[in-house]
Amino acid sequence: MQAVNPQVSLFQTWEWVSLWWKHLGKGTEARVLCVQDGGETVGIAPLYTRRTAMGKVLRWAGTGISDRLGIIAACGYDHAVAGAVAEWLESQRCADLHQLAEGSAMVRVAEARGWQVVWQEKCPYVLLPETWEAYWGSLSKKTRFNIGYAQRQMTRELGEVHLDTASETELPEAMEALFALHTRRWRQRWLPGGFYHPCVRQFHREWATVAQRNGWLRLHTLRIDGAIRAVLYVFHFGRRAYYYLGGFEPSLARYSMGTVLTAYAIRRAIEEGCVVFDFLRGDEPYKYRWKPQVQWHRRACWAQGTLAWAWRKRVDWETRLWWRLQARLHGKGAS
Known part of the structure; x- marks a missing residue:
């Protein structure tokens, strides 16, 4: 699936993720979901769970140092795999999925199912x-x-x-x-x-x-x-x-x-x-001298029960804080 699906990024490879777990995964517990169709694996969602002050949270393996994450699906199965993963995550207390490409199947499914989906970061890239x-x-x-x-x-x-x-x-x-x-x-x-x-x-x-x-x-x-x-x-x-x-x-x-x-x-x-030179996440001014186009990354969050309201407030606060930091670093606003 990794080899034939052009949507899969370097940060979703086994080589990257396995080393992330080795060096940076302390205190996490793996939750790797496999989606099957007729006994054949058509999708994988490499996740981990970690206990936080607000309870256990599920995130993508590689979160923090990785610039583009999400499901890994066989060609033609992106939407079906995203739907199955979202359905399973909704049976859990909380999921917080970072660095999803705008327009990806996981973003579309999360929005359709009523998740909290926020704009996370700009990602300039150049078509070569x-x-x-x-x-x-x-x-x-x-x-x-x-x-x-x-x-x-x-x-x-x-x-x-x-x-x-x-x-x-x-x-x-x-x-x-x-x-x-x-x-x-x-x-x-x-x-x-x-x-x-x-x-x-x-x-x-x-x-x-x-x-x-x-x-x-x-x-x-x-x-x-x-x-x-x-x-x-x-x-x-x-x-x-x-x-x-x-x-x-x-x-x-x-x-x-x-x-x-x-x-x-x-x-x-x-x-x-x-065919693409990807500057990855970050809105630094120097990237724009190279005539890039811009893609957004999204953050999709799900929480249920008494946790839902608190988690939504936390995500809103973290998003505002991040954009204030960007304005301080680069001398301009989020736009």
């Missing part, structure tokens, strides 16, 4: 043409000039600039550089960043090795005189490139290293046959 030249020509004149100028400025003022993708032997060095550069940049904002916890870093170390072996990892680096100064953590899966996280030296921010390296990552994606 067949050639780099066609895409390059679609960018604004200012963006093209700035990328070329930044490369020339780095060479003139800092030394030899080298853009590359980390090999298997370079992987440990590049991953540690990613952790350090990403964290350093976010701490300037008094925030922890995406690799704040040792368990998260260990997850990504092991995941990167697995993804490299499977041909999914593209860890792009920018080196100045041999030293790594910027890293982009990108995955290729199903003709889609996923830009997961990045990091660059904050003291060199004026050289636009992230922009230069993103252009390199998009070029590599086109050359390798990807």
